[in-house]
Amino acid sequence: MTVEGRPPLPPPARTVFFVSDGTGITAETFGHAVLSQFEMRFRQIRIPFIDTLDKARDAARRINEVYASDNQRPIVFSTLVKHDLSGVIRASHGMHMDLFQTFVAPLEMELGVKSTHTIGRIHNVVDSEEYKNRIEAINFSLAHDDGQSHKNLAEADVILVGVSRSGKTPTSLYLAMQYGIKAANYPLIPDDFERGKLPSSLPPFKHKLFGLTIAPERLAQIREERRAGSKYASILNCRYEVAEAEMMMKREGIRWLSSTTKSIEEIATTVLQEIKPDRREF
């Protein structure tokens, strides 16, 4: 069935495989970045956890089947550490782009050491400090979502503030999940604007505050999807709240950014630049 008056989308021009000895998340991130440079649609097939020769042979068979049925080479993005596994894949009828084969050898030369050829160091990840910090940060951010808890705010790496639906919650969770940042978030609500003061638990942590604002039109649109026809979602109310919130942040000297056209990844990265530049080493 097609939408009337609109031609049906053409079928995807090419099939793309993401083949990995681990989750395939790196292979997908890598492949998506490269493919995003092309104005084409791709059929995507993810083949994770290829860590034995048998599984690699199965994956190669699937690639060859697509080659036969599409009548053209599928694109294969892979992150396979072991030479024997990547060899099996490379022998199939695909156009092969392997992150490790491409970059590890030159880096061995540069560093003057051999690589370990270890499958997904991520396998040992659960016992690492970094992983534990991430899980702890997720728990912290969840417990401190939407001003739910005033406890342990001293532990927070950052406290996001802004009007309801300005993007605080997904940004907090992303900061925790991706970077292990303990991100609390507090809504700025009409009560705060009437009192003309920040929520009472925040002033002691002013150096950790970071504000999110948003264009009133965009905010009204987002709120409308949640509570259609409400005063909460009305453009007049959204204009009032945003103006008051920005005035308060200015008065209190809180750094802020507008989330209107930014993805949570972009907001999180900007916040990170502000609060913790270059802190990580591994």
Added chain:
Amino acid sequence: MTVEGRPPLPPPARTVFFVSDGTGITAETFGHAVLSQFEMRFRQIRIPFIDTLDKARDAARRINEVYASDNQRPIVFSTLVKHDLSGVIRASHGMHMDLFQTFVAPLEMELGVKSTHTIGRIHNVVDSEEYKNRIEAINFSLAHDDGQSHKNLAEADVILVGVSRSGKTPTSLYLAMQYGIKAANYPLIPDDFERGKLPSSLPPFKHKLFGLTIAPERLAQIREERRAGSKYASILNCRYEVAEAEMMMKREGIRWLSSTTKSIEEIATTVLQEIKPDRREF
């Protein structure tokens, strides 16, 4: 200060830069994967949002400064789409690994089309269906964390079940954030075991249930960190809960996996394989 009896860690052998015209998340994912093959420590510097010649020149200057002070070339992982920007970076004294320069040209040949050289297509992401789905999935997963809500379970892509602290919450959030999967989660608690039945809102959605289990020793360790000395954290109780939960899942025909040694990325990827193989296209 060093821990007694343990030699201090040597300083990181090399400096690594992640340079990007966008958030740098792809550059970091790419670089971390490659660096993880080396048993060395690296000092990491992230330089995101390099989208003008001036910013590129600043970044090149920082790379050259490190070259001078480290007395060796820093490693530079970059994802710069525009040739003029990547040219400025490549002219600096680093060892350069650029994802686009390496892979886009061969792909242009293979596909017979020119790439768009568009900086971070992610900039238009906020208006895309995929992005909206991710945000909606995050909201859904949050609202349906830990059995908080029985509403709209029909909308869930998956419902994770398992004893408290088996990894349901971070997995649900990761599925939502990374894949736009609406993942609810329900704890299995002693009340359920005594009744010998699944929580009452779940049976209609049995085909969407996916179980997480965990080794009792590991569970006791995790719970101990949260409620030291409690019955809840005791190894006897953990053994009881895990045995009952596994029995229940077996009896009800629920697929499950053990989260004991798996990262949330690995659990999420496995769940995804089970519930939605190959569903995404872009």
